[in-house]
Amino acid sequence: MQRKYDSIRPIKWENDQLVLLDQRLLPAKEHYLQYEDVIDVANAITEMVVRGAPAIGVTAAYGVVLAVRNQNPEQNSNWQSDVEVDLKTLADARPTAINLRWAIDRMRKVIAALKPGEEPIEILLQEAKLIHQQDIEANYKISDLAAEMLEINSTVITHCNAGALATGGYGTALGVIRSAYEQKKIKLVYADETRPWLQGARLTAWELQKENIPVKLLADGAAAMLMRQEKPDWVIVGSDRIAANGDVANKIGTYNLAVNAKQHGVKVMVAAPVSTIDMGSHSGEEIPIEYRDESELLKIQGQRVAPEGVSAWNPVFDVTPACLVDAIVTERGIVKSPNLEKIKTLMS
Numbered sequence: 001m002q003r004k005y006d007s008i009r010p011i012k013w014e015n016d017q018l019v020l021l022d023q024r025l026l027p028a029k030e031h032y033l034q035y036e037d038v039i040d041v042a043n044a045i046t047e048m049v050v051r052g053a054p055a056i057g058v059t060a061a062y063g064v065v066l067a068v069r070n071q072n073p074e075q076n077s078n079w080q081s082d083v084e085v086d087l088k089t090l091a092d093a094r095p096t097a098i099n100l101r102w103a104i105d106r107m108r109k110v111i112a113a114l115k116p117g118e119e120p121i122e123i124l125l126q127e128a129k130l131i132h133q134q135d136i137e138a139n140y141k142i143s144d145l146a147a148e149m150l151e152i153n154s155t156v157i158t159h160c161n162a163g164a165l166a167t168g169g170y171g172t173a174l175g176v177i178r179s180a181y182e183q184k185k186i187k188l189v190y191a192d193e194t195r196p197w198l199q200g201a202r203l204t205a206w207e208l209q210k211e212n213i214p215v216k217l218l219a220d221g222a223a224a225m226l227m228r229q230e231k232p233d234w235v236i237v238g239s240d241r242i243a244a245n246g247d248v249a250n251k252i253g254t255y256n257l258a259v260n261a262k263q264h265g266v267k268v269m270v271a272a273p274v275s276t277i278d279m280g281s282h283s284g285e286e287i288p289i290e291y292r293d294e295s296e297l298l299k300i301q302g303q304r305v306a307p308e309g310v311s312a313w314n315p316v317f318d319v320t321p322a323c324l325v326d327a328i329v330t331e332r333g334i335v336k337s338p339n340l341e342k343i344k345t346l347m348s
């Protein structure tokens with residue numbers, strides 16, 4: 001059952017099409033785009049129509065349905081191998097969020113298990129809907145568990161957008177904030193603006209305002225000053241990939257926040273489903289970091305702000321070492337002071 005403070009669903013399957021809320025246009029416009037072609041879906045992921053690790057996983061699962069449908073399985077007996085080209089394009093749409101590959105691999109397993117005479121598209125669609133629903137349910141569980149760790153009237157900082165928009169619905173870090181707010185445990189949320197895509201200013205502020213949860217924006221560089229002056233209780237963020245040793249990849253600037261949090265005695269919580277944990281990445285050093293075009297930094301809304309001839313360095317994720325993380329909260333449980341042994345136990 002849908003919860004209180006749970007009004008946003010960025011991904012839908014309607015009239016045999018994938019429907020995505022175009023997050024590039026928020027908060028100015030709430031506009032939905034329809035997709036019938038998997039390559040268009042891959043481009044939507046690369047171009048940030050949909051973003052956030054679990055959300056791109058859910059989107060990719062529906063993308064697999066479209067890819068198979070376009071192969072026309074009834075007429076193409078080689079569809080299972082032919083579709084692989086499209087699945088690779090989909091998996092390569094963004095490199096850091098493991099949820100993307102995780103969802104495609106889960107869909108691949110369903111393809112491999114199909115029995116003669118079974119109708120692949122309907123079965124794959126059911127699986128994509130299940131992945132979507134399970135993501136929302138995981139967020140509810142994460143949020144209930146994590147909210148227990150917060151005291152009444154807490155002040156928290158979040159970075160980027162790990163909300164309903166970044167997931168199937170409800171959110172990870174913002175899910176925790178939603179549940180904790182319902183329990184009167186949140187006084188105020190500070191949202192880092194999150195340069196250069198401004199996920200904090202555009203998306204997190206939009207989501208929280210829509211639910212009437214008190215939110216104040218701050219420039220990314222103001223977090224240390226905020227920690228010294230306002231003494232917030234928690235930094236709460238999501239993740240794109242958690243390595244086996246507990247190192248956490250998330251939006252660029254998360255590492256800065258965690259270092260500052262250590263200096264100022266602020267606790268750091270990472271809220272993420274187990275589909276974000278990659279036991280194949282032994283440490284953060286093995287997590288591929290996405291670098292995006294330098295124009296994202298050199299221009300603001302298409303207008304160049306840096307002098308002509310100046311270039312920019314634009315990694316869009318960073319890795320926070322496990323030693324700076326107080327707790328990773330998943331739907332399977334809470335891992336305090338994460339390390340390899342504890343993550344292995346969680347995943348076993």
Ligand code: MRU
Pocket residue numbers: 051052053054097159160161162163166167171172173199237238239240250251252316
């Ligand atoms: O580049 P983005 O907007 O896809 O980055 C998103 C993040 O970094 C989120 O914090 C992360 O994916 C977790 S979302 C629940």
